[in-house]
Every structure is written in C-alpha cells, then in structure tokens.
Amino acid sequence: MMEDKTLYVVHSVDTEGPLYQSPKATLLRVNEIYGTDFPTDGPPALLRELVDKLGRQEIPTNGLEAEIGHFLSTASFLSDRRDYAAAIQEATAAPTRSALADPQGGPHRYSWFVLDNTATFINPRRRLVGYSQVYRNLLESVAPSSLELDGFYWHYHQMRRDQHPFVKESSFFADGEYDQILCRHIIECRAFPAAYRAGYCLERWDANLWLENWIPFDFSNQAASFDYPVAKRIGLEHDFWLRAPADWSHYHPDSRDVERPGNLRRTMFRSLCIRTRLYAMSDDDVHAAFRRADSGQPTVLSGFSHDFRALRPEAEILHEKVAAVARHYPDVTWRKATAVQAAAGVLGLGHLPPLELDLRVEDGIVYAASNQAVFGSEPYLAIKTVDHRFYTENFVKIDDTSWGCPLRYPQTVQFLGIGACNPAGDTATCLLECRAGAFHPVRGTGYWAGSPE
Numbered sequence: 001m002m003e004d005k006t007l008y009v010v011h012s013v014d015t016e017g018p019l020y021q022s023p024k025a026t027l028l029r030v031n032e033i034y035g036t037d038f039p040t041d042g043p044p045a046l047l048r049e050l051v052d053k054l055g056r057q058e059i060p061t062n063g064l065e066a067e068i069g070h071f072l073s074t075a076s077f078l079s080d081r082r083d084y085a086a087a088i089q090e091a092t093a094a095p096t097r098s099a100l101a102d103p104q105g106g107p108h109r110y111s112w113f114v115l116d117n118t119a120t121f122i123n124p125r126r127r128l129v130g131y132s133q134v135y136r137n138l139l140e141s142v143a144p145s146s147l148e149l150d151g152f153y154w155h156y157h158q159m160r161r162d163q164h165p166f167v168k169e170s171s172f173f174a175d176g177e178y179d180q181i182l183c184r185h186i187i188e189c190r191a192f193p194a195a196y197r198a199g200y201c202l203e204r205w206d207a208n209l210w211l212e213n214w215i216p217f218d219f220s221n222q223a224a225s226f227d228y229p230v231a232k233r234i235g236l237e238h239d240f241w242l243r244a245p246a247d248w249s250h251y252h253p254d255s256r257d258v259e260r261p262g263n264l265r266r267t268m269f270r271s272l273c274i275r276t277r278l279y280a281m282s283d284d285d286v287h288a289a290f291r292r293a294d295s296g297q298p299t300v301l302s303g304f305s306h307d308f309r310a311l312r313p314e315a316e317i318l319h320e321k322v323a324a325v326a327r328h329y330p331d332v333t334w335r336k337a338t339a340v341q342a343a344a345g346v347l348g349l350g351h352l353p354p355l356e357l358d359l360r361v362e363d364g365i366v367y368a369a370s371n372q373a374v375f376g377s378e379p380y381l382a383i384k385t386v387d388h389r390f391y392t393e394n395f396v397k398i399d400d401t402s403w404g405c406p407l408r409y410p411q412t413v414q415f416l417g418i419g420a421c422n423p424a425g426d427t428a429t430c431l432l433e434c435r436a437g438a439f440h441p442v443r444g445t446g447y448w449a450g451s452p453e
Contacts, residue, residue, distance in 0.1 A: 003296030007334040008342035009322050012219055012271050012304040014155050015114040017134040019308035020079035020126040023047035034064055074276055077308045088141035091311035100319040102335045111339040113155035113197040116181045131184045151338030157199030168200055172207035183382035183390035192419030192427045195339040208258040212266050213376040216421055217343040219302055221270040224279045248289040248299050271302035274314045286321050290329040298346040340425035349424035359418050359430040361439045368418050369402045378403050379420040386414045
C-alpha cells in the first residue's frame, strides 16, 4: 500500500460581517498593548489623523514604530458594507482564485465559518445584527460564479446572559442562542453545519459534549507556543490550547478534556491565524505540516482570517508561505480544500454516499429517517410556531436510521425541520409546513431562494 503524502490547505474565515472601530477605540488599544499614552479624547478627525500617522510610522515611539505600524495594518477594518462587498468580491473572483491555485490547478477555496450577531442592546462596532444577517450579506457579496467552490459552516460566540457582545463567555450553556441559531439555519436557510469554529477559539467541556451530538469537524484548536503565565492566561481567558497537539495531527477529543485525544467521535483540527500581532502562522509551522505529510500521514494545514479585513492579502500570504515551503518537500502533494473536503480526505471518508433525510407526521408523532447512519445521536429537530418562536425537541431512537418524537400542541406549529451530517460531513435538511391542519413538504432551498419566509 502506497503512503499518502497529501497536505490539504484550508483557508478558514471567521465570518462576522463589517466591523467599525473608532479612532478613539484604536488608540485605546494601542495604549493598552504597548504602554503608550497617546491622547484618546478630541475631535474624531484629529484622532484619525494620529492613527494614520502611527500607521505610517511617522511618530517616534521609543523603537516601537514598526511594531505599532504592523499592528495597525492588521487592525484596519472594513466598516462600510460597500467596502466589505468589494473586498469579498475581489477575494472570491475567478482571477484571484486562479492566481492562488494549487499545483494541480485547484482554485483557492474559502471555508466560511459564519457568525450570527444576536445581541442587540449595544452595538458600538456597528455589526450586522439579527439571525442569518451575516450569512445573507456574505452570499450577496461573494462572486456568484464561485459559490460552489467554498464551504459554509458555523462560528459561534458564546453569549453572556446579559447579552453583552464584547465580553468573553466561557460557558456554552449560559444562553440558549445556539439552539435558536440552528433552528433558523434549518428552517430559514435550509442549511446545517458540518464544521465549527469556536468564538475566540474558546472551547470548554460543555461545548465539547454538545457538539459531539451534531457536528463532526471542529477547527478550533489554536495550539501555539506562548510564554504567558497561567494566571494571565486564566484572567484574560486566552485559550491558547497549550496542552493540545501542535504538530498538525488531528484527533478525537476526550469527553472530559477537549485539548487531549480521547474517546469522542468528532475530530479536532488545528488552525492558526494567518496575519496578526500574536500567534501568526510561521514558516516553521508550515514546515511542520509538510514534514508530517512527508512521513506518509495525510495532514490538514488550516490558517484563519476574519472577513472584516481585506481577505485577498491574507489568501496571498497563506499561498506564498505554502508554495515556498513546498519546494523542500517534492514528494508531498498539496491541494486547496474546504474544511470538510480536507477532513473527509485525511479520515478516508470520501466514499460515503450523499445523506438523505425524510420527515413526516403521523398520528401525532414526528418521524424522521435517513438513508444511512448520521453523525452523533440523531438529526437536529427544529420547530417554528405560528407566533414566530423557535425551539427544539429530542427524538426517541427507533433504530440506527429512524427516530420519533411526539408532536405537542400541533395547532401551534407552523414548520418542522430536521438537519444532520453523515460522518464525512455531507449535510441534509428536510422541512414540513403545516397548512389546513396537515403537514406538507417544502421544496425551497432556503431564505434567499423560496423559503417559507
């Protein structure tokens, strides 16, 4: 049997939509990070001029000019929807994808891990707020001819009970937004995620166990080398995955420790930031991925970006790093892939047939069935009521490919939907609408193409 010396290169994108940062907020961050004392009060135009001069390294800062200038270049955000759309279109256009093709001619691909911004009481960063709004804006921005090249997955910021959008929350169960989001993904968008990235790369035991029921692939491992003391790491909630594998090996996590290989079925993959002030992917990191692939172990190298910064420069950085290092490993085949393509490739799961789901209501019971075993325990059941409430219920397992659930208060239900993945990351949904007291299949493909909304 020949060794498989394949390296899959994944460009993951934490997709959060346009993001505004005022000059005052930018200067406050500079002062906090570098111990400087630049003025943060005054007319916005003067503060903007100061930020621009710092970015051009025109102000002496005790030898920190280049470092601050680099930081500001990575903190340049796309705050206007038109600028955002133009940057996304440039990054996804055919000429860009072809220029960044792999040696086999495979075009550059993006794995969009999409966030739902649902906190509404405070929004100084002018985010797109509302369920599926970031997803909708992304689909309107991506070059239409290239949508089929990419993967669309889930990025989730665990929500505090007070819904403050800019303070980290370590508890996955602090708020039930994950259920609200997935219900709407199924019913409004006819989509279900096969891959996941944790907000702030922050993942603890509760998310680890919940995800095991639904989503096979997790790209949240950010293992890197840091000198942070334990107290600072805990106090700032910097989850740098210091105990997780940092050699680009993928692993099944332990049920009690997501950073250690163990007994669960879902698979963790490492992903490093392509361009940032800290923990950016280095040439040594890329060499390590190639060495692993060269040893006969198919490997995933994933770098991540944020869509509120121009994507094309980061796609070019990732491509150039990989292409330069590849010259030292002539026996390794490297190819661009989506997160799910790469995961299925290294796990040898590409042979599984497409997943198909069926849903029906009979004698007050909701019955779900699949043409093969699904990943996790059961399909995810999404319910929408006539007064626009969304919730989920658990199934009773009948056998390996069929489930049932009592339909409580059927007169209040407008839509029933299910979503699931197979172990290779192929996804499917099925949707029913209640009309005149009977449930009928809905044939549309989602919110943007004939959905019930």
